[in-house]
Amino acid sequence: MEAAMHTVKNRPWLYVVLVLPVVIVLGIYLPLANQLPELTATHWSSTYPDEFTRTEILVPVAIGLSAVGSIIGLSALALTRRPALLLTLLFIGSLLSWTTAGVFIGSVVPTVLAETPQTAVIGIWMLPMLACTLLALSPLWICGVYQSYSKQLQAQRQARINQAQGIAAPAPQGTALPEVGEFRETMMAPWWLWMLGLVVAGIGIFALFDSYNRSGQANWTATIISLVVCLFVWPLVLGLCWIRVSITEQRTRVTSALFGFPLRTIKPEEIESVTSTEIDPMTWGGWGWRFFPGGSAVVLRRHEGLAFELKNSSRFAVTIPNSEQGAEQLNAIMLKNGS
Structure with a gap:
């Protein structure tokens, strides 16, 4: 029996989403090539990095992985009679490509902005890294095959x-x-979902009081997160x-x-x-x-x-x-x- 064919929708947008990570990696590297030091910060344990990678290795690996991910994703679009394989390869390719682009942004940009790789600060560059991870899921939504x-x-x-x-x-x-x-x-x-809501509420309240009781410390990040948990996350889970x-x-x-x-x-x-x-x-x-x-x-x-x-x-x-x-x-x- 011949397998049913599944239509891939929004192909132009899929091509853009799958190729864009390669463009991002090259678009960041080419103008900054002369400013990159010998080592690039690639991992942070707290404020400052604790692991470094030689730039001459990081750059070709990032370009290669993003390109391989794009190729895997694009090739998957031809498998309209094998939807499970299409979705699997599309997810793997997009995740590989976009994760590589996110890591490249969070490594190269802070390193260039700092005086030395050892003083690089990840800071707000965590946000584009997280955004890249979320964008990796977008092809599954827009292709229509799922x-x-x-x-x-x-x-x-x-x-x-x-x-x-x-x-x-x-x-x-x-x-x-x-x-x-x-x-x-x-x-x-069931009872365990009720318990989960109560646990989330308890964690939010405890974290809120803990942030206020720290004498001499202005822990605004913890306070904001605690307020979000108490005002939004807990009512949503319990609701x-x-x-x-x-x-x-x-x-x-x-x-x-x-x-x-x-x-x-x-x-x-x-x-x-x-x-x-x-x-x-x-x-x-x-x-x-x-x-x-x-x-x-x-x-x-x-x-x-x-x-x-x-x-x-x-x-x-x-x-x-x-x-x-x-x-x-x-x-x-x-x-x-x-x-």
Whole structure:
């Protein structure tokens, strides 16, 4: 049986993202070539570097690795009939290329700016290094293959489950659907997610008091991080432990039942299809509020839930009781609206 072909979207952008690391490495090296010392700082244990690499070795290795990563990523785009291999090679190539570019930025620029390699300070140059690592994931999002491949695997898995359980295929659209009303359900996370939220809160509060109690030290970084944990991270983690899903004719809304902040709102006209199915955390990126190439999910445990296919080719899933009733409700709304 011939394998299905998966379309690679946004090819011009992919070419730019995959080739850009090589351009960055060369763009930094060429104007700074005459200013680079014999040694380049390549590792920091604290403020100052503790490891160095000979520049004559670092430069060709960085150019070579970034080029090899770009070639691996570009060659992967031809494997449209082998999506798993395409995604694997695309990730490896992009990660290699962008990580190399990030390390090169964080090594060469601080070394040139310092009087000697031993006095180089990484400082704000950690930010472009982190940005390069995040950009390494972008090809998986913009190529569109992950979305279609994941959708295909989910459909095949559901078909096998239906076949094993003797469940017939879904009824055609002409079948009578329930009267459109409002669907509301809540769901709680397992105990360990609640404990995680409490632990995060405890760490934030302890770090905040500890930073204030250090006499004679202005530890603003620790104070800011502690405030972020206390004001944003802890409420977010604990707020995800109890969620509410409401479905009306105007929208499907997922919110925190504990604190009330919204997690996702979907209008009926944005939906391509919606089904009630078992939501496996490992299939949808893990537990909690997850984001992955081609979609997102709110997953509290392995449980039944709603799986959305949206018209913008993205996916969304949420674990919720009585999901079959929710799916029927949404299909009735879509049928009524002519979606």
